[in-house]
Amino acid sequence: MLPTFFVGTVLWAALRRVPVYETFVTGAKDGFETAVRIIPHLVGMMVAIRVFRDSGALEWITGLVAQWISGIFPAEVLPMVLLRPISGTGSLTYMIDVLRTHGGDSWVGRLASTIQGSTDTTLYVITVYFGSVGIRKVRYALKVGLLSDLVSAAASAVAVWLVFGPPG
C-alpha cells in the first residue's frame, strides 16, 4: 500500500512535469521544523505521564474504578482504557501483556486489540496538533476526545460481543 502510493505519486507528478526532487525537499523541510517545534510539548507531557505511572498512582486509581465497574467491563482490560488516551505506547504495551497472559484468541485479548485499534492517544494528538501552531486555549477539545474514547471502549466491548459471542 505505502510503497505503491509513494512511487505512484512521484511517477504521476513526474509525468505532469513537476520537478519531483526539488518539490520533495521543499516539503520535507516543513517536517523537520514541525518535529523540533513539538519537543517542549512532548517532554512536558511525557514527564507527567511517567511520574503518574511509575509512582503507582495509575494502579491505585485503576483498583478504585475496578470495584465499580466489575461485571460490566472486564477488569483485565480496564487499565488499558485509562492508559489509552494518555499514552499510546503504554496502552500498546498493556495490550501485548493481555495477549501474552490470556492468549491471542482470548476474548479479553480481542477486546484489548479492538480498543487499541479503534481509538487514538487523545492527549498526544491534542498536544502535537495544537502545540505545533501555538494554540493554548483548547476549549472543549479534550472533553470531546476523552468522552469519545470512553464511547469507543464501550462500543469495542459490544462489537467484540456481537462478532465473537459473549465473554468466556
Added chain:
Amino acid sequence: MVSALWLGLLISGFVAAAFQGKIDIVTQSMLKGAEEGVAVALGLISILVLWLGVMRVAEEAGLIAALARLLRPLAGWLFPSVPADHPAMGSILSNMSANILGLGNAATPLGLKAMRQLQELNPDKEQASDAMCTLLALNTASLTLLPTTVIALRMQYGATSPTDIVAPTILATAVGTAAAIFLDRYYRRREARGRRGAKK
C-alpha cells in the same frame, strides 16, 4: 484543561510516591519522561520529513485536489467555517483519507499541515477555532479501517486469525467517530449558549 490534567498527573504521582516513601522514583521518572519526549520527537522527524515531502509532490501533481473533490460534500458539512477552495480543506480531506486507510504515519503530518492552514483562518491565534476542534475530534476518535500495528502484534502473540478483529474495530471506530462528531457539535452549541447568557 490540559493544564489541569498535567498538574493532576504530576501531583497525584508525587503524592502516591511520597505516601509509599519512595520519592526518589519521581526524580528518575521525570528524567526518563523528558528523555522519552525528546526520543519520540526525534523519532517523528524521519516520518514527518518523508511524508511532508511526498505530500508536497502529491499536492503539486494535483492528487490532493482530486481526492478533495470526492470527499468534499462530507467535509463541507463537517467544516462549515472553512471555504471549500481553501488549501486547509485539501489537507483536512487527505488527513481523513490517511486515517481511514490506517496510515497513521501519513495522517499526522497531514493533520499538522491542516492545523497550520486553519491557524491562518483563525482570528484568535491562542484559542482553537471551531474547525480545529472538529479536526481534533476526528483524529482523537481515529477513523480506522485497518489497524496495521495491532494485526502485526496479534500475529506475534499466537492469534490463529490476526485480522479477525478488523470487523469489531470498524464497528467500534464508526460508533466512536459518530460520538466525537456529535459531542463536538454539542459542546460548541453549549459554549455559544453560555456566551449569550453571559452578555445578558
